[in-house]
Amino acid sequence: MDEDEISSSLLTLLIIWQTRRFLDTKNRLPQWDWWLKNYWFINVALIGLSTVTDEDFPLRLIWLIALGMVGYTVHLLSPNQAARTAFLAVAPFMFLMSVFKVIEDLFPKFAKTYSNFTDSTVGFSLVWLVAFLIVASRQKKALIKLEQEREIEAAERRKIEARKQELEYLVAQRTAEITSQKEELEQALTELKATQNQLIHSEKMASLGELTAGIAHEIQNPLNFVNNFAEVSVELIDEIADEHHKPNPDPQLTDELLTDLRQNLQKISQHGSRASSIVRGMLQHSRASSGQREPTDLNALCEEYLRLAYHGLRAKDKTFNASFSTELDASLGLVTVVPQDLGRVLLNLYTNAFYAVQSRQKTAQEQASSYQPTVTVTTECIGNEVRIRVRDNGVGMPESILSKIFQPFFTTKPTGEGTGLGLSLSYDIITKGHGGTIEARSREGEGTEFIIELPA
Amino acid sequence: MKILVVDDEPDVKDLFEQRFRREVRNGEFELAFANSGEEAITYLSSRPSEVVLILSDINMPGMSGFELLRHIRTDFNAPPPPVVMMITAYGDPESQQQAAKLGANDFLTKPLDFTVLKEKLRTIA
Numbered sequence: 001m002d003e004d005e006i007s008s009s010l011l012t013l014l015i016i017w018q019t020r021r022f023l024d025t026k027n028r029l030p031q032w033d034w035w036l037k038n039y040w041f042i043n044v045a046l047i048g049l050s051t052v053t054d055e056d057f058p059l060r061l062i063w064l065i066a067l068g069m070v071g072y073t074v075h076l077l078s079p080n081q082a083a084r085t086a087f088l089a090v091a092p093f094m095f096l097m098s099v100f101k102v103i104e105d106l107f108p109k110f111a112k113t114y115s116n117f118t119d120s121t122v123g124f125s126l127v128w129l130v131a132f133l134i135v136a137s138r139q140k141k142a143l144i145k146l147e148q149e150r151e152i153e154a155a156e157r158r159k160i161e162a163r164k165q166e167l168e169y170l171v172a173q174r175t176a177e178i179t180s181q182k183e184e185l186e187q188a189l190t191e192l193k194a195t196q197n198q199l200i201h202s203e204k205m206a207s208l209g210e211l212t213a214g215i216a217h218e219i220q221n222p223l224n225f226v227n228n229f230a231e232v233s234v235e236l237i238d239e240i241a242d243e244h245h246k247p248n249p250d251p252q253l254t255d256e257l258l259t260d261l262r263q264n265l266q267k268i269s270q271h272g273s274r275a276s277s278i279v280r281g282m283l284q285h286s287r288a289s290s291g292q293r294e295p296t297d298l299n300a301l302c303e304e305y306l307r308l309a310y311h312g313l314r315a316k317d318k319t320f321n322a323s324f325s326t327e328l329d330a331s332l333g334l335v336t337v338v339p340q341d342l343g344r345v346l347l348n349l350y351t352n353a354f355y356a357v358q359s360r361q362k363t364a365q366e367q368a369s370s371y372q373p374t375v376t377v378t379t380e381c382i383g384n385e386v387r388i389r390v391r392d393n394g395v396g397m398p399e400s401i402l403s404k405i406f407q408p409f410f411t412t413k414p415t416g417e418g419t420g421l422g423l424s425l426s427y428d429i430i431t432k433g434h435g436g437t438i439e440a441r442s443r444e445g446e447g448t449e450f451i452i453e454l455p456a
Numbered sequence: 457m458k459i460l461v462v463d464d465e466p467d468v469k470d471l472f473e474q475r476f477r478r479e480v481r482n483g484e485f486e487l488a489f490a491n492s493g494e495e496a497i498t499y500l501s502s503r504p505s506e507v508v509l510i511l512s513d514i515n516m517p518g519m520s521g522f523e524l525l526r527h528i529r530t531d532f533n534a535p536p537p538p539v540v541m542m543i544t545a546y547g548d549p550e551s552q553q554q555a556a557k558l559g560a561n562d563f564l565t566k567p568l569d570f571t572v573l574k575e576k577l578r579t580i581a
Contacts, residue, residue: 217545217546220567221465221566224566224568225467225471228471228567228568228570229470229474231570232471232474232475235477260474264470264474267470314515315546321516321517321520324517325517372518
């Protein structure tokens with residue numbers, strides 16, 4: 001073993017050590033790295049073998065083994081450009097070193113003759129080694145830089161991904177919020193609709209309440225007549241009986257009494273049916289509208305509700321007094337309408353009319369001026385149309401109010417007195433229910449007129 | 457004794473005529489009828505101080521019973537002043553007070569009890 005051999009073994013150690021460092025095998029190839037790390041052990045073993053056997057041959061193997069290990073390392077890291085370039089750098093030198101040593105051993109003469117050539121070849125391979133190591137180092141740097149960029153990119157991507165997830169979560173949260181709000185709104189709408197129906201119903205009941213006093217009066221009146229005429233009739237019969245038992249009865253008086261009796265019975269029946277027609281009307285008004293149109297005596301309907309409305313108001317305010325009149329077109333005949341619905345409309349218009357004349361009467365009384373409150377209903381048959389007009393000489397209303405009267409919940413009455421639904425419902429009943437029109441004309445301080453036109 | 461009955465209900469006439477048939481036939485009472493306050497005033501103007509008793513409804517379209525009463529007490533109150541009885545379906549205390557304030561002699565509620573009415577009329581006659 002000479003100096004040359006020692007430097008060779010140290011050189012290979014250096015190469016292996018540098019390979020480990022340069023290619024970072026510790027992290028990239030942890031299993032294979034164990035062999036590289038323990039290369040010095042092989043080296044020492046071979047030196048030991050060479051010393052024991054006093055033979056140089058095992059030392060020649062050092063270069064080959066080191067070359068193989070470097071080659072295998074590069075093979076394991078083959079996609080790595082820098083690794084391949086590094087191998088390209090060291091491989092010629094290591095190969096030449098091992099080959100020349102073997103030639104030196106086997107053909108010393110030949111080796112001596114061509115020592116110049118071998119030396120320059122080794123020199124050249126060293127230059128090669130250095131040049132390619134520089135290239136490899138550059139490639140490695142570029143690679144590291146690329147990796148770093150990739151890492152930055154990946155980090156960026158992760159950040160974007162996280163942000164995206166955050167946004168998606170936010171979107172989901174907002175969507176849930178909106179959905180729940182939508183559901184709340186839908187529920188509120190359903191509740192509103194139910195309340196509206198309830199209001200419409202209570203409006204109807206309120207108008208029925210307004211009617212009850214009028215109805216009571218209107219029923220009491222005919223009933224009084226029924227009772228009175230019945231009582232009088234009993235008296236008449238007594239008189240007839242008395243006359244009958246007289247020795248010489250007066251046939252003329254008996255005839256007169258009988259005529260009166262007949263008349264009374266007719267009146268009883270007449271007032272009786274008036275009472276029952278009022279009860280029927282009341283029942284009809286309170287019943288849910290069937291929506292069924294039927295041939296109706298519009299004149300009778302107009303008159304009946306006018307009386308009911310008047311007496312209803314009278315019963316509430318005893319000081320109130322108004323004259324009401326009807327101008328009814330006898331040629332009207334039967335008109336196909338929904339009687340309950342039309343009755344509600346009329347009741348509304350009458351109640352409003354009486355309210356208007358009552359308001360004007362109050363101010364007139366304060367000013368001690370003469371004022372005759374009047375409400376008039378007129379029916380007319382014009383071609384194929386029926387026109388109903390409800391006119392009052394009450395307070396009237398300005399244009400600003402007139403334009404709003406058919407809007408739901410609009411009322412000029414104090415809170416609690418009007419639902420504000422009367423005219424809006426009337427509007428619906430006439431336009432949607434009957435395909436007619438309803439309009440209002442008014443002059444402040446002079447009166448108001450509602451005109452309903454229905455297709456006959 | 458001449459009695460003027462004022463009521464907007466036309467059947468009141470028939471009812472009174474029959475209820476007071478005997479009295480009318482005996483010449484005890486004489487009945488006259490008006491369908492409204494206005495008509496009553498026309499009647500009273502044409503026959504001043506002929507009517508002894510006036511029976512008037514309060515609730516009538518047009519001139520109310522109270523207005524008629526006011527007119528009677530101002531325009532037709534020549535002595536002896538006519539006896540005025542107000543009749544109403546609404547027997548509330550306010551109406552009764554107002555009737556008394558305006559100078560009504562009595563206040564009756566519908567339905568009329570004719571037996572009571574006849575007795576009242578006899579005390580006047």
